Amino acid sequence: MQRVFSGIQPSGVPTLGNYLGAMRNWVALQADHECLYCVVDLHAITVWQDPATLRQQTREMAAAIIACGVDPERHIVFHQSAVSAHARLAWIFNCVARLGWLNRMTQFKDKAGKDREAASAGLYVYPNLMAADVLAYHATRVPVGDDQRQHLELANDIAQKFNHDYETTFFPVIEPLIIGEAARVMSLRDGTKKMSKSDPSDQSRINLTDETDVIASKIRRARTDAEPLPSEIAGLEGRAEARNLVGIYSALSGISQAEVLAEYGGQGFAGFKDALAALTVDKLAPIAAEMRRLLADPGHIDRVLFAGAARASAIADPIVAEAQALVGFLPRPQV
Template identity: 70%
Template sequence: MQRIFSGIQPTGIPQLGNYLGAIRNWVALQQDHECIFCLVDLHAITVWQDPEALRQQTLAQTAVLLAAGIDPKAHILFNQSAVSAHARLGWIFNCVSRLGWLNRMTQFKDKAGKDRENHSAGLYIYPNLMAADILAYKATRVPVGDDQRQHLELANDIAQKFNHDYGVDFFPAIEALIPAGAARVMSLRDGTKKMSKSDPSAQSRIEMTDDADAIALKIRRAKTDPEPLPTDPADLQSRPEARNLVEIYAVLSGMTVADVLARHGGTGFGPFKAALTDVLVAAVTPIGAETRRLLDAPEHLQAVLREGAARANAIAEPIVSEVERLVGFLK
C-alpha cells in the first residue's frame, strides 16, 4: 500500500474549494492508501498570523476534516509543528536546494508581487519545507492541484540531489496524484479568480460551516450574466461565472456539465440558483453541523492531534535521524 502525504494550512474557515479540491478526495484516498494528513502550521506563519487565532483555526480545521470523513484511527492526522522532523529536514533541504531552483517558483512570484523584498524568507523557502514534509515519511504519492505541481517537481529535484550528493538511494521518487473528481472552484464574486478563504469578502465563498440560510443568500447574490444558461457546454467558456456555478452543481451531483445543461439549459439563473442551493445545502450543512458539534469538545480535537503527532513522529524520526547521520551530524 502506497503512502500518501498531504497538507492543508489551518488558516481561515475551510471553504467549498478546499472541500472539492482536496478534502473530499482525501476521504476517498483513505480506502486504498496509507494516509498522513497534516495541518501545516509552520507554512502558515510564512505570513503573520495572530497566535490565538492560529490555535483556534487549527482546531476548527481539525473539526472540519473529521466531520468530512477523515478517519484518525485508520490514518494519521496531526499538526506539523508538533513533529520536529519537519523543521530539521527542512533546514537540511535548504542547504541542498539551489537558489536558481527557488527563483523559478512561480507561486512565490505571484504571492509576493512587486513587494517581494518585504516578504518573509520563510515564504521564499516554503517549497523546501514542503519537500521535507513529504520526504520525512518517504511518501511516494502526493495529491496536488496545478498550483502545487511545480513544488512537487522541486521536491523530486531535492531528493535526487540529496541521493547523488551523499551517494545513497535513500529518498524515493514522488508521484503527483491528481484524484478523479478534483474540482477548481472559483469565487462567487469573480469567476476568473479561485475561491479563497482569505478573500476579504465572505460573499465570495461557501464556507463549510455555513448554514442553509447563509448558503442560499450567497448563491442568490453570486455574480452571473444577463443571458440564460446555454445548452452547449462550449458556450460556457466565455462566461466564467456561469461556468463556475454549473461546474459546482455538476461535481456535487455527480453529473457531467453536459448533463446539467441538458436539465437546466435555456432557463434563467433564478431557477438554476435555487436548484444549486438545494445541492449545496445537502452537501455542506451536515459537515457544518458536525463541525460545530466537534468544536464544543476542543479537548477531544487536541487529543486527536496529539495522538496523530505521536504516530507521525514514530515514522519520521528514524528517517530524519538517518538523514542527519548521512550528512555528518554527530548523533
C-alpha cells in the same frame, strides 16, 4: 499500500472550494492508501500570524478535515509543529537546494509581491519545508493541483541531489496523484477569480460552517448574466459565472457538466439556483453540523492532533535520523 501525504494551511474556515478541490479527495484516498493529513502551521508563520488566531484556525482546519470524513483512527491527522522531523529535515534540504531553484518558484514571487526585500526568509525557503513534509515519511504520492506541481518537481530535485551527493538511493521519487478532473471553484461574486477565504466579501464564498439558510442565500445571490443557461458546454464560453455554477453543480452531484446542461439548458438561472442551493445544502449541512460539534470541545481536537502527531513521529523520526546519519551527524547514544 502507497503512502500519501498532504497538508493544508490553517488560514481560516475552509470553503466549498477547499472541500471540492482537496478535502473531498482526501476522504476518497482513505480506501486504498496509507494517509497522513497535516495542518501545516509551520508554513502558516512564513507570514505573521496572530498567535490566538493561529491556534483557533489550526483547530478549525482539523475539525473540517474530520467533519468531511477523514477517519483519524485509521489514518493520521496532525499538526506540523508537533513533529520535529519536519524542521530537522527541512534544514538539511535548505543546504541541499540551490538558490537558482528557489529563484524560479513562482509562488514566492506572487506572495511576496513587489517588495520582495520585506518578505520573510521562511517564505523564500518554504518549498524546502514542503519537500521535507513529504520525504520525512518516504511518502510516494501527493495529491496536487496545478499550483503545486512546481513544488513537487522541486521536491524530487532535492531528493535526487541528496541521493547523488551522499551516494545513496535513500529518498524515493514522489509522484503526483491526480483524482479525476480537478474541481476549480470560483468566487460567487466574480467568476474570473478563485473562491478564497481572503476575499473581503463573505458573499463571494461558501464556508463549511455556514448555516443552511446562509448557503442557500449565497447561491441565490451569486452573480450571473441575463442569458439562459446553454444546452451545450460550448455555450459557457465567455460566461465565467455560469460556468462556475454549472461546475459546482457537476462536482457536488457527480454528474458531468454536459449532463447538467442537458437537464437545465434553456432555462433561466432562478430555477437552476434553487436546485443548486438545495444540492449544496444537502452536501454541506452535515459537515457544518459536525464541525460545530467538534469545535465545541477544543480539548478533544487537541487530543486528536497530538495523538496523530505521536503516530506521525513514529514514522518520520527513524527516517530523518537515517538522513542525518547519511549527512554525517553524530547518532544519538543508545540508552
